[in-house]
Amino acid sequence: MPEPTPSQSLPEQCASSRCRRAARSDALRRRRAAPGALLCASCKRALAADLAALPALHHESEQQLVLPARQQGPARATGHRPDAPPMSDAAIEARHDALVRLASWARLVLDETHPAEVPTDRSVPALARFLGQHADFLAAHPAAGPAADEIGRVATALRALVAPPRPExxxxxxxxxxxxxxxxxxxxxxxxxxxxxxxxxxxxxxxxxxxxxxxxxxxxxxxxxxxx
Structure with missing residues (x-):
């Protein structure tokens, strides 16, 4: 079989760490990047699915900001106004991390594509919807691997917050x-x-x-x- 010429070079391997980890563990052969992208077709779909799910996940995670009563400790009987309920550090961190990382990737898209439509506000739902519209650009960008990995971790952290507790x-x-x-x-x-x-x-x-x-x-x- 003849060697491919430079113009017919084989597509690069997927840049997502998901495929790299699977290849290292022999769980799955590392896939080739999809045409015109640096992510395989599966990781491209995962990126789009994570961005599509983030607005709802972020909204649902708001219910996890206040710790349940059983985790707040005994109530104190005082003559003063009741203390504000304690907040969940895990929920605050996951929501803040989502905002910071999505804002960073949105800034990259804005700086390099100058789109006619920009995010309506600096919120997780607005940024996720904006990035979802430019998922193909992210999948083809030299930073496609880190983008898919970071957005995947953001979605995973929020899913862990809103997941129903395991039954006893x-x-x-x-x-x-x-x-x-x-x-x-x-x-x-x-x-x-x-x-x-x-x-x-x-x-x-x-x-x-x-x-x-x-x-x-x-x-x-x-x-x-x-x-x-």
Missing amino acids: LVTLGRCVEPGCDAEVSLPGRGGDDLVLRGPMCGAGHVLTPRQWLLMNRRHRTEQAKEPA
Whole structure:
């Protein structure tokens, strides 16, 4: 097969650290950049998806600024006006980081493209929408890798803030796998985890419906043997 000429050179590898990490771990072969870009098609879609999700994520994260009552400590009985509720450092930091990083990338786009339409204000929703309109420019820019990585980290941090808490686990008994004595548990409120995987022990054994019935039968037998 003839070597490619300079005008027919192979496309560069994706500049996103997501592809680099996957290649280092052998989880995925590092992909080639999409035509006219420095990101692969998958990382380009991820960049656009993160920017599209940021306005809603930022709005939802506002509800996490004030710590829940159970994390505020005991209330103090004083004759003075009640103290302002304590704020979540994690929420403040994630929201501030989102604003700073999006503003930086928006400034790059403004300085290099001089678009007719500019962000309506210096807010995360406005900056994210503006950058979403120029996602192709970012994907083709020499700084495409850092742009995709930073915006991805911003979206991940906000998603972590607004994600629903993991359900508490209910212990069902001891595993019925031969030689295993780990506890079996399932989400206290049921939900998708139970539907998708069923009860699982601490050692990683997922019980089949038959094993679950066997465990319940054994548990009832042990209860019946206990002295009244």
